[in-house]
Structures are given as C-alpha cells and as structure tokens.
Amino acid sequence: MLLGVIADDFTGASDIANTLARGLPGRGGLRTAQFLGVPRASAPANIEAGVVALKSRSIAAGEAVAQSLAALDWLLAQGCGQIVFKYCSTFDSTPEGNIGPVGEALARRLGVAGVVACPAFPTMGRTVYQGHLFVRDRLLNESGLEHHPITPMTDADIRRWLARQSRDPVGLVAWQTLSAGPASLRAALDQAAAHGERLVIVDAIRDADLVTIAEACREDVLITGGSGVALGLAENFIRRGAVRGGAQTVAGVAGPEAILAGSCSGATRGQIDRHIGGHPSLPIDVDAVMAGGVTADQLAAFLLAEAGRAPLVYSSATPQQVRSLQQRYGRERVSGTLDALFGEVAVKLVAQGVRRLVVAGGETSGAVASALDLGALTIGPEIDPGVPVLVSQGERPVALALKSGNFGGPDFFEKALQRLEGQ
Structure with missing residues (x-):
C-alpha cells in the first residue's frame, strides 16, 4: 500500500476513496479499498490506497486522537509512505476539536510541521479564500451550517477556528501565493514549518489549486483536508511509475433494496420529499422511539415487505x-438512540437477504457501517459527486451508498439504487 487515509467519518471516507480511485480525468487513479474501523488483519496485497473510516468527528478529542493514531500505526505497517487525515469540507468540528488535536497528534508522531490543512471541495461549492471557508456564495457561518445539531459552525475564519483547537501556531498560505505554482507553495509551507506552525490553512478556489497542492506535497508524509485535497495525489504515483493508473472495474449487486435516512440537512430533506411521492416510505416518530414504542423489527418488517419498490x-x-428534541431528551441520548436503531435495522435487513442499502447522513452511515462490519469495501463508480458505490467482498456481497447529508442531487435515492445494481 502506497497511500493511507484516516477519515473522521464513514461518508467522508467514501468521498475521498472515490477521489483516489477516480484520479484525474483520462489518467485514472489508485486501486482503493475502504476499511470500516482499524482492520485486525493486513490489507489485500493488490491495494494501492487504503482508507480507514473512523467515527471520530464528534467524540471526545482524546478518544479521537487515540483512534487516529491506531489507524496511523496500521497504515504505516502496510507500507504507506504518505498519510492523509480527511475531515469534512465544511470543517465540521467544535471549538475544542477534533481537527486540531488529531492533526497535531499525527504530525507529532510523524515528526513534521508546515502541514497542509485544506477542506476545499470546489465541485461541491466549498472554497477557501484568505483563510475563510465559503459554501458556494455564502460564508460558512451564514450557509446554514451554523445550525448543525452536533457541530455548529459559527466562524468562517477557519484559521481562527483551528487555532482554538490547536496547541501550536496555525499558519496561512493565501491564494496569491498558491496561484504562483507548486514551488511557491512549497517555499511557504517550509517557511511555516520553520516558524513552528504545525498546521497551515491553504486557500483553494478551483480544482487546479488542489492539483497544485498535490504537486507541492508529493514528498510530504502528511496532508490534511477534505476529499478535494486528494485530487492530484494519485497522479503523483503514476508520474513516478509506482502505479499504472486506470479505472477499477466493480460489478453491481442485484437483490432486495432499502433506504435509510437519518440526516436533517436541507439536501436530504429535499431528497426525501421527492422520493416519498412515488415510493413506500415510513417516517420515524422520535418521541415514540425514545419511549420504546418503535423497534428495529417493525422498521425492518416494513422495508422487507416493500422490497422491489425502493x-x-x-x-x-x-x-x-431537532433543537426541541435535544432539549427534551439530551443531544447525545437522541443521536445515540437513533444511530443504534438504524444500525440494528440494517443488520436485520442484510440477514434477511437485502443486498443494496442506501444510507443518508454521516452519523447514520457510521452507525450502519459499524453494525454491519463488512470488512474491506471495494470502490465502484461514482453515483453523484463525492458518493461512490461501495461493495463488500465474499460470496454474498452487499452494495452500499453512504451519503453525507448535504450531498447528492434531488433524485439521489433512486439513482443510487440503480448504480448499486450496476445500471
């Protein structure tokens, strides 16, 4: 394995795995696998890039650091010479962490400073300019993310936000320096390291800027950012002759299907509204769940009875x-109960023969993927930007689409089921 990724949630892991497997247009990418948690065994010998998916975005910072260092040790043992710490393109975190603590811990373990921190993903409208993160034409804290139920983002100045989480000074490379080319960026990062700046926010407003970052960091052992920061990394290995590139071929999976949605994002709510117009759908009454009146058996029975109708x-x-529910029951209790419920439903569905699962929401996807414990997942074709088909190994493979709340077009659910089947 040449390149290893530590992702702080499961949908983000799929996102960056998709970026690495796809590579640059016409060039191809790396043979990529996604692992659900730190594997207990070695990676398959033919894997060139491995993505370890953790559920560490919103847990205690100390535990997030411990899990991430364990993932780092495993990836280094597989032979990885470059590590990427992947977090959300909207920099989802609290003032206490976990991006800063994890990024610094990885950098210290590897003995490096002047490490890129760039969440930009221009394809999805996430750009960084003068250290400020934009969601399309809005500053991050005016984009709706300030109302996120777990990690409300109330400051678009991500250098300032990261500094609140970090022990060491945080640097900035502005777009004017980056746009001068890889050598200019390399010199700025080296200067930041000399000044003791462990993590350095790097501006990026277009895909070409992400390729510049990759070129400047081709010898770096650690890079941090959103999935976009990996856009040009496969090309580095292709140019040096370490890999051949090309596309991975992944067969679709036929069989019964189900969709589980636990995201409250505007995009997911729109996708739900569109889907329920023509397909059997069942809303979950959270009050009833908290009172014990809704069970995994009931939800699974509904989905199994309607198989074939999405x-x-x-x-x-x-x-x-969401705020009202959190005030009544407590934020952690609500999210923990719903995550456990979705995970239990998924296990029952797969046990009863469901082979295609679409899951919406980062926390929900993490709960489902953890409960299923499917091992290494092969990266298939892209469904919508940032969301690939994932297929488990073995005689009875399961095909998954793990979607971050804000990702996907209005018809994502139906499209995803078709892609999972190979259409």
Missing part, C-alpha cells in the same frame, strides 16, 4: 425540531 425509512427534521 422503500424508505427516515428520521429527518428541521433545525428547530
């Missing part, structure tokens, strides 16, 4: 409704 079970609410 059935959907969902828990989605407005930010105001």
